Each structure stands twice: as C-alpha cells, then as structure tokens.
Amino acid sequence: MNILMVCLGNICRSPMAEGILRHLAHQRGINLSVDSAGTADYHIGEAPDRRARIAMKRQSMSIEDLRGRQVSLQDFSRYDMLLAMDNNNRRDLLRLAPDDAARQKVELLLTFASNAGLTEVPDPYYGPDSGFDETFHLLENACNGLLDAIGKR
Ligand code: 4NP
Numbered sequence: 481m482n483i484l485m486v487c488l489g490n491i492c493r494s495p496m497a498e499g500i501l502r503h504l505a506h507q508r509g510i511n512l513s514v515d516s517a518g519t520a521d522y523h524i525g526e527a528p529d530r531r532a533r534i535a536m537k538r539q540s541m542s543i544e545d546l547r548g549r550q551v552s553l554q555d556f557s558r559y560d561m562l563l564a565m566d567n568n569n570r571r572d573l574l575r576l577a578p579d580d581a582a583r584q585k586v587e588l589l590l591t592f593a594s595n596a597g598l599t600e601v602p603d604p605y606y607g608p609d610s611g612f613d614e615t616f617h618l619l620e621n622a623c624n625g626l627l628d629a630i631g632k633r
Pocket of ligand 1: 487488489490491492493494522603604605
C-alpha cells in the first residue's frame with residue numbers, strides 16, 4: 481500500500497502527516513510506503529517549517545530529513561491513495577488526475593478521523609506556534625483511523 485499526503489506547500493501539514501503515519505504504521509507492524517507533496521511549487525527542496533519540526537520532535541518523531549516537492553502526474557500511478565488536507569488541495573488533485581481511476585484515489589484525510597468535528601486540516605502556517613500542536617493531534621487521530629481502515633481491508 482502506497483500513500484501520498486498532500487497539502488499546499490508541503491512544509492507544514494503533509495510532511496507532519498507523513499511522519500506520523502510512518503511512525504504509527506511501524507508501531508502497528510503495518511507495511512506502508514508513505515510520502516508527501518504539495519500542490520504548489522513554493523517550497524520545492526526545502527525542509528519542513530521549523531515550527532512543524534519542533535512540534536514533531538515534542539512527540540519524539542523526526543521529519544528533519546524530508547524535503548518539499550510538488551505533486552506530479554506520476555503520483556496517480558505510484559500511489560493507491562492521495563490524501564488531501566483540505567478542499568482546495570482535493571480540488572487541485574482532482575483537476576490534475578488523468579482519469580476516473582486516478583480521481584477515485586483522492587480523498588480528504590479527515591474522512592478517517594473520529595469525532596474531529598472538522599472535515600479539513602486547518603493551515604497552521606500563518607497562525608501561532610500552538611497551532612502546530614493542534615495540527616499534530618488532528619493528524620494523529622486521522623492516521624490512526626486510516627490504519628484501522630487499512631487493517632480491515
Ligand atoms: P502547508 O502550509 O500547505 O501545510 O505546507 C503552507 C505552507 C506555505 C504556504 C502556505 C501554506 N505558503 O503560502 O508559502
């Protein structure tokens with residue numbers, strides 16, 4: 481199973497989601513290949529936002545080695561699921577998808593969260609540092625739900 485986490489810049493939400501899913505899958509002994517990408521080209525080659533790296537480190541997870549990249553057409557053949565952080569990311573993925581099979585791989589990540597009360601992961605980029613801890617907990621909730629769903633397949 482190959483999973484791609486997708487946000488706008490690939491420096492805040494999706495690299496955090498990538499790190500969390502990889503960590504939780506490893507803990508559960510589930511064999512997954514996880515990556516992340518941004519719909520925009522703003523931060524190609526950059527490390528995740530400092531605040532994202534610190535929030536992850538507080539939870540003993542490291543995303544120091546990740547580098548930003550942009551979503552590409554090939555991602556629709558490489559990955560089984562392309563999980564969007566918000567509706568804009570989802571819309572952009574659906575526009576890029578080459579066919580129906582590709583479109584069916586696109587979902588909002590939070591469809592897997594339980595009782596989150598949100599359908600989109602708010603962008604923490606312009607907010608206070610504490611937003612990154614909230615992002616962490618929301619992503620952790622969704623990644624646990626995703627792994628539950630994968631485990632039942
Ligand atoms: P992300 O956050 O999509 O969660 O990585 C953002 C990062 C950068 C920008 C916007 C959102 N930006 O405009 O540069």
